[in-house]
Amino acid sequence: MTEREFTELLSLSQFLPGPNIINMSIIVGSRYQGPLGSLAACLGLMLMPFLIVLALAALYGRFATLDAVREATAAVSSAATGLVVAMGLKMARPLAGTAWQVAIVVLGFVALALLRVPLLWALAVLAPLAVACAWWTRR
C-alpha cells in the first residue's frame, strides 16, 4: 500500500460513520482477504486492548475501596477530560475563519452540551444544514 492510498483510506474511514479505527481495519483487511481479512484485522486490532481494558476495570473494581485508587482515578478522568477539550479546540482552530462553520460548531455545542438534545435529532438538523452550507460555498 502506498502512502497516498493510506491517506485516502484514512480519510474515508473518518468520513464514514462508526468508530474510525474499526472502519480503517475493515477497509484495509478487505483489501487483502475480503470479509475474512476484515474480521481478522478488526480482531487483531481490538482483542488485546479489549482484554487489557477489562483487566483494568476488574482491577479497579477490586481496589476501589482504597481512597488513593479512587482519588487517582478521579484525577485521571479530570485530566482525560482536559485532553478531550484540547482536541476539540485544536480541531476548531482551522474552522475559525468561516462564519457558517463557526455557527455549526456553536449550534452543535449548545444542542448537545447545554440542551442535551438526543444526538439523532441534532444530527438530523445539523448534518444536512452543514452539508448544504458546504455545497453553496464550494469552489
Added chain:
Amino acid sequence: MIPPPLIELAEQFGALSFLTIGGVNAIIPEIHRRVVDIEHWLTDVDFAQAFAISQASPGPNMLIVSVIGWKVYGFLGALVATVAICLPTSVFTYAVSHVWNRFRDAPLRAAIQRGLAPVTVGLVLASGYVLARTADETWVAYGITVITAALALVTRVHPLWFLVVAAVLGAFGVH
C-alpha cells in the same frame, strides 16, 4: 434465553453505531444520556471512572463502550456492547469501501466531508463539557481539566503523561 440486560445493551449501542461520526469521543454526551440519564445503568461517578479507565488503557477511544458493558453485565456485557457499536457500521463500511473509488472525486462527497467537519467539532467540544460536568466535582478537579487542556494545546508532551501526573497527584490526595 438471552438475559434482558444483554438485549438492552445491544439495542442502545447498536442504535449508536450509525450516529458515531468523528469517533467515539464525539458521542460521549449521547452515551452519557442513554447510559446514565435514560437507563440508569451507571451513576455520574461510575461514568467518569469508566471514562478514566478507558483513556488510561492502550487502544482506541471506543473502549469506554466495553467498560460500560462490563459494568452492566460483566464480560458478556462488554462483548455485546462492543460488537453492537462496531458491527452495523463495519458491514456498511465493508460494502461502501468497494464502490468508493467511483465517488472519490464527486463534489457532493467533498461537500459532505467539509460540512461534517464543524458538526464533529461541536460534538467533541460538547463531549468535553459533559465530561467536565460529570467527572469534575471539586474546583481542584476543574483546575486539573483546564490546566491539562491548556498544556496539551501549547506543548507537544505525549497525552499519556498528563494522565500519569494526574494519577500520582490524585493518589496523594490532590483532588
